[in-house]
Every structure is written in structure tokens, then in C-alpha cells.
């Protein structure tokens with residue numbers, strides 16, 4: 001790779017636009033294939049990934065009508081232990097994978113009825129879910145309110161410390177000699193139907209035969225894309241809190257999700273006493289304002305489920321936008337422009353889907369088709385002509401890019 005010179009050019013085999021969990025995984029896979037890599041992001045690890053609670057929850061997030069997404073989530077959750085071990089080994093950063101399962105609890109009889117319906121759906125989708133009485137819930141988590149009426153245990157739902165994962169991925173890229181450019185990409189540079197790289201807002205040209213578009217909820221804003229390959233992503237705002245509890249006396253030992261008089265809240269305990277409380281889902285466009293109402297609602301529900309939350313200090317309130325798609329599934333695959341790979345739209349599941357996304361991107365960068373459940377989420381499935389149109393003009397790569 002050539003460095004940045006007075007002509008403001010950088011050359012690499014692969015340029016990744018966006019350094020959230022998805023873009024960082026893409027860059028790590030490219031580097032692992034022996035390719036030279038540049039990553040453009042004005043605020044690396046500062047998007048949705050910065051906010052994410054780190055739940056790896058294929059069961060609690062299972063929705064009727066999302067069976068293919070559920071299959072992808074299950075396979076990615078199963079890959080997390082090995083993914084975390086390799087990431088820790090390569091980076092020297094502990095990523096805080098915890099495998100204690102998750103507990104969903106209900107506050108009043110109506111919440112319990114709603115939870116039982118959810119568990120029925122989970123079981124019909126083949127998930128591991130077991131209904132528990134109130135006493136069993138409190139035996140698992142003694143800090144739960146005595147008003148909790150019952151719950152369900154999901155042994156396959158785990159968690160990881162997302163910010164530690166981001167630090168680990170950045171460390172891997174540093175070790176691999178990846179060039180990090182603190183710049184915003186403004187345009188895909190195309191010649192003769194082939195991607196030549198990207199131009200940044202400051203006029204810097206980053207030349208690369210492969211461009212990975214992983215700019216989260218802003219992935220649709222890159223100029224130079226053909227209309228049918230613009231990723232149909234929209235921002236879905238999430239507000240989330242970080243509290244600090246006494247690390248010597250953890251309030252909770254596993255993720256607790258609570259239904260409190262129709263309001264959903266989750267509490268994710270970290271090893272050093274941090275408690276993550278989230279999150280809102282708001283269709284408000286690009287808005288990252290933290291509102292008093294959201295903080296109030298999240299804390300009210302969390303306190304109802306776990307009263308001792310009142311003793312915790314409030315250390316952070318954050319709002320970021322998830323990259324939502326029309327079917328809630330990610331967009332992973334070739335664009336119409338040869339050399340363009342799209343990896344975005346991970347909505348509520350970007351952390352959970354990191355191993356599966358990494359594997360799929362590695363396949364694509366080796367010129368192979370995506371295998372396994374990720375194959376159901378090609379980037380062009382919403383394009384007018386559908387994914388098949390990619391075969392007409394692209395990908396144009398033979399073998400390793």
C-alpha cells in the first residue's frame with residue numbers, strides 16, 4: 001500500500017467504508033487473507049456499535065415471520081465462543097463473553113400472559129426456552145422485585161462487552177498494519193462499471209479494487225452508487241443507559257429482560273459492575289438526542305423489575321441509530337458495481353451477527369458465494385431486478401480480490 005502523500009492518494013487492495021463492528025470485522029477478514037486494507041471513518045467505533053448492549057440473543061429476539069433471520073442468528077450465536085477466543089488471542093484484549101443464559105421476567109399478570117405467548121412462539125421456532133415460576137426466577141436472580149410474577153429462561157442467549165470487542169478488533173487491525181483514515185467517504189469512484197475506490201469529503205482518493213460499504217445507517221448516502229444498489233437502510237434510534245454498581249456485589253449474574261406493564265427493558269450486567277439498561281426503538285430519522293422521557297421510562301421499568309438499581313450511579317446516557325432494513329435482516333453481498341461489497345443493515349443484531357458476517361465477507365472476498373444461513377440475505381434482494389442482476393454485471397472478481 002502506498003502511504004498518503006502530497007497528492008492525497010492511498011492505495012490498498014480493499015477499502016472499508018465505516019469502522020463499526022461490521023466494517024472492523026470486514027477489515028480483519030481482508031487482512032487475514034493477506035490483502036492490504038484501508039478503513040475510512042471520521043469516528044471509528046462511534047456509531048450504533050458504541051451504544052450496543054452486546055446481547056447475543058437469538059431466542060429473545062426471535063420474531064414470528066423471521067425464521068431465516070433466526071437461523072442466521074442461531075448459527076452466529078453458536079460461532080461466538082470460537083470467534084471470541086480467536087479475537088482475544090489475536091488482540092490480547094478480553095471481550096467479556098458471558099454464557100450464563102438470559103432470564104425474561106414479567107411484572108404483572110398481563111405481562112406474564114404476554115411473555116407466555118412469546119415463549120410459545122420461541123418454542124415453535126425451535127428455540128430453547130423454559131417457563132419459570134416467580135420463586136425460580138428469584139432463586140436465579142435474588143435482586144428481582146418480589147412483585148415479579150414469573151419468567152422464562154433462555155439458556156442460549158448470552159452477552160459480550162461490545163466496547164471491548166471494538167477495542168479488540170481495532171487492535172487486530174493495528175497489528176495487521178491496516179491503514180485507518182479518520183475521514184468520511186463521500187463518493188464511490190467507478191470506471192467502466194468497476195469500483196476504483198472511494199473519494200473522501202476532503203478530496204482524498206483511496207484506490208482499491210474492492211470497496212466494502214459498511215457505513216451503518218448512513219450506508220445509503222454514498223454518492224456514485226447505482227440506484228438499485230443503494231442499500232435500503234434507515235436509522236432506528238435507540239437510547240440506552242450505563243449504570244455503575246458495586247463490582248464486589250453484582251446486582252445480577254446474567255442478562256434480565258423485563259416486561260413491566262407493557263414496557264420492555266433489559267439489564268445487562270458486566271464483570272466490572274457496569275449495568276447496561278436499554279433500549280428505546282424510535283423511528284425519528286438521524287436523531288441522537290438523549291431525552292428526559294426516555295431516561296425516565298427506562299429507569300422506571302428497570303427499577304420496577306430490580307429495585308436496587310436505585311442505588312447505582314448513572315454514568316452514561318447514549319443515543320445512536322441502528323441500521324434498519326425493510327425485513328429486519330442484514331444486507332451482505334455484491335453490489336451491482338463490480339468490486340463493491342455491501343455489509344450493512346444489521347439492525348438490532350450487529351454484534352450477534354459479527355461471526356456470521358465475518359465468515360460471509362471472507363467468502364465473498366475470496367470470490368466464493370456466501371454459504372450457510374447468511375446466503376439468505378444478499379445485498380440486492382430489494383433491488384427492482386433482485387439479486388440475480390448482480391450476476392450480469394458483477395462481481396468481476398476471480399479468486400482472491
Ligand SMILES: Cc1cc2nc3c(=O)[nH]c(=O)nc-3n(C[C@H](O)[C@H](O)[C@H](O)COP(=O)(O)OP(=O)(O)OC[C@H]3O[C@@H](n4cnc5c(N)ncnc54)[C@H](O)[C@@H]3O)c2cc1C
Nearest residue numbers: 018020022047048049053054055185216238349350351352
Ligand atoms: C441502543 C442500541 C442497543 C443495541 N444492542 C444490541 C445488542 O445488544 N446486540 C446486538 O447484536 N446488536 C445491538 N444493537 C445493534 C448494533 O449496535 C448494530 O446492529 C451494529 O452496531 C451495526 O454495526 P455497523 O458497523 O453496521 O454500524 P455502526 O456501528 O453504526 O458503524 C457505522 C460506522 O460508519 C461510519 N460512517 C458513516 N458514514 C460514513 C462515511 N460516509 N464514511 C466513512 N464512515 C462512515 C460511522 O462513523 C460509524 O462508525 C444495538 C443498537 C443500539 C442503537
